[in-house]
Amino acid sequence: MGFVEGKIDNEKPFRGKVFPKTYLPGGGTSDHDLVELVKDDRASLWEALEQHGALLFRSFRVDSAEDFSSVVDAFGWDEMPYEGAAGRTKKSNRVFTANEIPLDEPITFHHEMSQIKEPCSKIFFFCMEPSPEGGETAIVPSEVVVERMEEELPEVMEKFSQVGMIRILHTKVVEEEDGTKKKIWQRMLKSEDEDEARKRAMEKLSCNSLNFNEDGTADFVFGPMNPIRELGGKRLWFHYIQNYQCFDRDGIVTYGDGSPLPPQVVSVFDRILNENCVDVSWRKGDVLVVHNFRFQHARRPGKPPRSILVSVCK
Numbered sequence: 001m002g003f004v005e006g007k008i009d010n011e012k013p014f015r016g017k018v019f020p021k022t023y024l025p026g027g028g029t030s031d032h033d034l035v036e037l038v039k040d041d042r043a044s045l046w047e048a049l050e051q052h053g054a055l056l057f058r059s060f061r062v063d064s065a066e067d068f069s070s071v072v073d074a075f076g077w078d079e080m081p082y083e084g085a086a087g088r089t090k091k092s093n094r095v096f097t098a099n100e101i102p103l104d105e106p107i108t109f110h111h112e113m114s115q116i117k118e119p120c121s122k123i124f125f126f127c128m129e130p131s132p133e134g135g136e137t138a139i140v141p142s143e144v145v146v147e148r149m150e151e152e153l154p155e156v157m158e159k160f161s162q163v164g165m166i167r168i169l170h171t172k173v174v175e176e177e178d179g180t181k182k183k184i185w186q187r188m189l190k191s192e193d194e195d196e197a198r199k200r201a202m203e204k205l206s207c208n209s210l211n212f213n214e215d216g217t218a219d220f221v222f223g224p225m226n227p228i229r230e231l232g233g234k235r236l237w238f239h240y241i242q243n244y245q246c247f248d249r250d251g252i253v254t255y256g257d258g259s260p261l262p263p264q265v266v267s268v269f270d271r272i273l274n275e276n277c278v279d280v281s282w283r284k285g286d287v288l289v290v291h292n293f294r295f296q297h298a299r300r301p302g303k304p305p306r307s308i309l310v311s312v313c314k
Contacts, residue, residue, distance in 0.1 A: 002026045002037060002040070002041065003023040003024065003025070003026060003037060003041065004023070004024050004025070004026050005021075005022065005023065005024070006022035006023060006024040006056075006058060006059075007022055008020070008022055008056065008058075008278075008280070008281075010278055010279060011278055012276070012278050014053070014141050014143075014144060014276075017051050017052045017053075018052065019052050019053050019054050019139065019141065019278060019295075020052065020053075020054035020055055020056040020139065020278065020280065020288065020290075021048055021051075021052040021054070021055050021056070022055075022056045022057075022058060023055065023056065023057050023058070024058055024059050025037075025059055025060055033061075034057060034060040034061070034062060034071055034074075034287070035070045035071055035073075035074045036074075038071065038074035038075055039074050042074070042075065042076055045075070046075075049122070049289060049291055050291070053139075053141055053290070053291045053294050053295045054139050054288065054289065054290045054291065054295055055288070055289045056280065056286065056287070056288050057071075057286065057287040057288075057289075058283060058285075058286050059283075059285070060285060060287070061285065062126065062285045062287055063285065064092075064128075065091040065092035065095045065126075065128075065309055066092050066093075068092070068095055068124070068126040068287065068309055068311070069092045069093045069094050069095045069311070071124075071126075071287055072094050072095070072124050072311045072313070073093075073094070075122075075289070075313070077121075077122055077313035077314065078313060078314040079094055079313065079314070080120050080312050080313055080314045082096055082113075082310075082312055083113060083116050083204055084112075084113050084115065084116065084188065085115075085169060085171060085184065085188045085248075085249050086099040086100070086101075087099070087100040087101075087187070087248065088100065088310075091309055094311045095126075095309050095310070095311050096309065096310055096311070097307075097308075097309060097310070098125070098299075098308040098309065098310050099299070101246045101247065101248075102247070103131070103135065103301065103302045103303060103304060103306055104301050104302075104303070105246060105301065106298070106299060106300060106301050107298055107299035108240060108242050108244060108298055109138070109140060109240060109273045109277070109296040109297065109298040110240050110296055110297070110298070111142070111238055111239075111292055111293070111295075111296055112292050112297070112312060113292075113312065114238055114239055114240075115167075115169070115205055115206055115207065115220075115222060116204060116205060116206065117204060117205065117206050118314075119292065119293075120292050120312035120313055120314065121291070121292055121293055121313060121314060122289060122290065122291060122292055122312070122313040123289075123290050123292045123297070123310060123311070123312050123313075124287065124288070124289050124290075124310060124311040124312075124313075125137060125286075125287070125288040125289075125290070125308055125309070125310055126286070126287050126288075126308065126309045126310070126311075127282040127283065127284055127285060127286040127287075127307075127308055128284070128307035128308065128309060129284060129305050129306060129307040130281075130282040130283060130284055130306060131282070131302030131303050131304075131306035132303055133302065133303050134300050134301050134302040134303065135282065135299070135300060135301070135302020135303065135306045136279040136280055136281050136282065136299075136300040136302075137279075137280050137282070137288065137297055137298070137299055137300075137308070138274075138277045138278065138279045138280070138297065138298040138299075138300060139277060139278055139280065139288075139290055139295050139296070139297050139298075140273055140276050140277035140278070140295065140296050140297075140298075141276070141294060141295055142236035142237045142238065142294060142295065142296055143234050143235065143236055143237075143294065144272075144276050145237040145269075145272055145273060145276070145296075146228055146235045146236065146237050148272040148275075148276070149237070149268070149269065149272060152268055152272070153265060153268055156265050159255060160226065160227055160228070160255075161226065163224060163255050163256035163257045164223055164224035164225050164226050164227070164255070164256035165223055165224065165225060165226075165227050165239065165241060165253055165254065165255060165256055166221065166222065166223040166224055166225075166253070166254050166255070166256055166258065167221075167222040167223060167239065167251060167252070167253050168219055168220070168221055168222075168251070168252045168253075169207075169219070169220040169222070169249060169250075169251055170217060170218075170219050170220075170249060170250040170251070170252065171183070171184035171185045171188060171217060171218045171219075171220070171248065171249045172184055172217055172247075172248050172249055172250075173215065173216040173217060174247060174248050181216070183216045183217075183218070184218075184248045184249055185197060185210075185212070185217075185218040185220075189201055194212050197210070198210050201220065205220065205222075206222060206225070207220045207221055207222045208221050208222065208223065209221045222239075223256055224256030224257075225239065225256075227239040227240075227241060231293050231294070234294070236293065236294060237296075240253075240296075241253045241261060241265070241266060241269055242266055242269070242270065243266075273296070273298075277298070279300060282306075282308070292312075
């Protein structure tokens with residue numbers, strides 16, 4: 001019976017299109033094969049993603065990493081390996097765990113793999129197990145972030161256009177479960193040799209330099225670069241400007257001339273993100289597809305046993 005249009009409580013309109021667009025199984029039963037439905041309606045789903053930026057499939061029978069992998073394959077987009085600093089564990093073909101930092105820590109809004117020269121264009125999320133409290137995945141159109149920042153902080157936007165921004169990614173040394181020490185830059189670049197790692201960084205990442213420190217840490221320097229990108233005539237806020245700290249890496253952002261961002265700039269930026277986003281409260285079996293060039297996503301703090309799997313496409 002195909003798809004029927006659904007709705008979530010806090011969905012929002014943008015440019016006259018609601019996000020995320022929600023699909024439910026026709027006839028109100030979960031017995032419908034999502035893989036076959038996607039294959040039958042692939043062209044219209046591609047168009048819907050372009051129009052709405054995010055699609056949520058709810059109440060279908062998707063029970064495992066293997067089921068999720070089949071759903072991703074059904075969309076027909078080219079496979080892409082995950083590249084980046086976040087820890088990931090492969091669960092099935094094309095399927096990995098979501099960012100493995102502790103669940104009680106939030107993950108700020110970002111475009112997936114934004115530090116890669118060729119980031120993924122789509123990202124899939126699959127809920128194996130929702131958080132008993134919190135743990136939502138929030139999504140926001142990057143176009144509206146640019147518009148609101150220009151309205152509220154035109155002088156800041158002018159400075160970004162003149163000098164850009166610099167992001168320093170500081171990777172740490174962490175202790176594994178077996179007591180061994182692991183240098184995060186080695187995991188990130190899949191090499192223990194500094195020369196080979198630097199070569200890979202320059203080939204794959206959009207960083208300008210990579211410095212290895214005596215204590216085993218490393219500093220990846222991105223920029224100066226404009227935080228805004230243009231895509232199809234749209235101006236999108238592509239690079240986050242918040243500083244952050246987590247157990248395996250830190251991020252530090254300045255203006256392109258090295259001067260610090262005033263705290264009120266980051267405060268306004270965070271407020272704009274949170275005023276214009278939708279928090280997707282997960283249900284077991286949900287599949288969410290996000291246009292990674294146009295929408296940012298974030299993770300709200302949650303609790304075990306929350307389990308979200310991801311897949312990325314070219």
